[in-house]
Amino acid sequence: MGSFSIWHWLIVLLIIVLVFGTKKLTNIGKDLGGAVKGFKDGIKDGGTTSETTPAAPPQQVTASKVNDPNTVDVDAKTKS
Numbered sequence: 001m002g003s004f005s006i007w008h009w010l011i012v013l014l015i016i017v018l019v020f021g022t023k024k025l026t027n028i029g030k031d032l033g034g035a036v037k038g039f040k041d042g043i044k045d046g047g048t049t050s051e052t053t054p055a056a057p058p059q060q061v062t063a064s065k066v067n068d069p070n071t072v073d074v075d076a077k078t079k080s
Helices: 006-020 022-052
Strands: none
16 A cells, blocks of 8 residues: 555556657656766766866966057056
8 A cells, every 4th residue: 555556657657648748758858868967977077177187376467568559557647
């Protein structure tokens, strides 16, 4: 009485196929399988790259003087 027999599960499966159709269930299965595979690949790739290769530090911005006539130096411009 506590568990369902194989006939109960077959009837449930038949109702699901009738409601959604076989093509939609196939597409859902493929999408779900691709998502699980992508998740596993992401976990595998994420664990190996972060441990073996450290992240590069961000580039520092340096003040370089450019002889461009359109460049305005804010510090040199004062209000008189």
